Amino acid sequence: QPDMYPGNCWAFKGSQGYLVVRLSMKIYPTAFTLEHIPKTLSPTGNITSAPRNFSVYGLDDEYQEEGKLLGEYVYDQDGEPLQMFPVMEENEDAFQIVELRIFSNWGHAEYTCLYRFRVHGKPA
Numbered sequence: 001q002p003d004m005y006p007g008n009c010w011a012f013k014g015s016q017g018y019l020v021v022r023l024s025m026k027i028y029p030t031a032f033t034l035e036h037i038p039k040t041l042s043p044t045g046n047i048t049s050a051p052r053n054f055s056v057y058g059l060d061d062e063y064q065e066e067g068k069l070l071g072e073y074v075y076d077q078d079g080e081p082l083q084m085f086p087v088m089e090e091n092e093d094a095f096q097i098v099e100l101r102i103f104s105n106w107g108h109a110e111y112t113c114l115y116r117f118r119v120h121g122k123p124a
Contacts, residue, residue, distance in 0.1 A: 006037050009113035015105040026094040027121035031086045032056050035116035038081045049108040051075050058095035077106045094124035
């Protein structure tokens with residue numbers, strides 16, 4: 001559930017992790033939205049726990065090892081709290097399962113925080 005109150009995030013240990021989401025229907029993905037609290041709301045004045053480098057994959061089922069790469073992105077800690085990323089890779093497949101893989105954050109040593117991740121697309 002979306003909640004932009006500082007600290008009310010889905011946090012994972014370290015700077016690398018992944019999230020697999022099952023959508024309500026198969027879609028042709030067009031874009032993704034990643035959201036984090038702004039620096040102004042952060043008690044520390046920084047958002048080092050925000051994701052930095054990440055990729056998004058389309059999966060045929062949740063047991064699939066390697067999905068179809070839909071794009072590689074960077075969340076800008078100095079940008080808007082809500083950032084939209086278009087699908088970068090040429091793709092004609094519809095997916096009901098999407099994997100968000102986070103490779104780094106903006107410097108927090110202990111954990112990475114994810115406030116909201118959305119998948120945009122056209123119904124299959």
